Amino acid sequence: MLADISKRKVGTDWPHFLGVNRDSKSTETGILTEWPNKGLKVIWEMELGPSYGIGSIAKGRYYQFDRVDDEEVLYCLNAETGKVLWKESYEEQYTDLYGYDSGPRCSPIIDGNRVYTLGVAGKLRCYNATDGELIWHRDTTKEFGVIQNFFGVGSTPAIEGDLLIAMIGGSPAADASLPPGALDQVSGDGSGIVAFDKFSGEIKYKISDELASYASIQLATIDDQRWGFSFSRGGLIGFSPTSGKVHFQFPWRARTLESVNASTPVVIKNQIFISETYGPGSTLLSVKDNKYEIDWQDIDRTRDKIMQTHWNTTVHVDGYLYGCSGRHTQNAELRCVELATGNVMWSVPDLTRCSLTYVDGHFVVLGEYGHMFMFKPNPKEFVPVTGDAVKQGDDVLLPLRPTHDLRYPCWAAPVISHGLMYVRGKGSVMCLELIPEKG
Helix, strand or coil: CCCCCCCCCCCCCECCCCCCCCCCEECCCCCCCCCCCCCCCEEEEEECCCCCCCCEEECCEEEEEEEECCEEEEEEEECCCCCEEEEEEEECCCCCCCCCCCCCCCCCEEECCEEEEECCCCEEEEEECCCCCEEEEEEHHHHHCCCCCCCCCCCCCEEECCEEEEECCCCCHHHCCCCCCCCCCCCCCCCCEEEEECCCCCEEEEECCCCCCCCCCEEEEECCEEEEEEEECCEEEEECCCCCCEEEEEECCCCCCCCCCCCCCEEECCEEEEECCCCCCEEEEEEECCEEEEEEECCCCCCCCCCCCCCCCCEEECCEEEEEECCCHHHCEEEEEECCCCCEEEEEECCCCEEEEEECCEEEEEECCCCEEEECCCCCCCCEEEECCEEECCEEECCCCCHHHCCCCCCCCCEEECCEEEEEECCEEEEEECCCCCC
């Protein structure tokens, strides 16, 4: 097992994307709700290369996946001091088709004394979490004939028992000559989702002809049955994460070739909420007897959608969904939507695209230009509590200077562990003190 080196004993780990329960929520309490004018205390800061993903935390260690020159690098840091404990790297020549940063998008996955990474070009690796020794690795792009996606690989895998489940989206050998991004010509070959033995890397099952997208694998228990959900390129796949049996496929994607599904499914009891920003918008499904029913959905071919999340994931609190709706900075709105009906309770424009993390009865919001603020969930109105958002009448004003000089793009939601909050932007990750230590 991974030895605990943390000195801050109160709190919980954040071992993978979206937290312990994959719901963007922290169970920690005692947060600062009155922030100093200069912002929260900066504990440490680390320079990063061209990448987008946020790190993961376990046993006092912070794991950050990054790119430096022509290498992808996994760093292991002391989560409380920022001291680099070890790093491991390998060559990577990936270049983004649309000129975005060419580093990894996925967060590390920590499981016991192992940490897993899935690189921007599909290199899947398992390391010893204590010292960084490589345990096993697979090049999923080569093995499964993956045609380069628009923005590389960006779906973080998930651990279920002894399995590591990843969205792969492979193609037959006949498609090998297709150019990168030609997804309208690509065929699936039954490797849309692949489960690997987490100890050895051995393939345990392959399912679905769907191509990969950018939403991460979701896991849940519904009516005492384990479920896996993959919001793949063509829509939502509901399957057994242990056997790989596909229970249903629900088509949901935009007609535009360059569209992606990037928002991770949100599970509330037996309901699944999915959303995208390029076309159809959002829908709420109910799962029963291995089938789905549509509770509500956005109306096709209308501009007025309930919710259109881009790369951020909506958070559910007390019967309401909170998230950022909008494809572009200029049209993005922070919204509250009633889960049962799909009614939009309120919308706040001009906050840019943003990501939310829920903690101690509050939402911490990180905007893509580095501004941060908090608000309390309230379906009746938007009321900012602290930080950079100032409400004057119907207007919400943001500072000209981003908090703590985080630089655009800040596209990863804040991560909270043992009283510390980790946020990142272009070229850096910061550790801030959100919950002061007592005594």
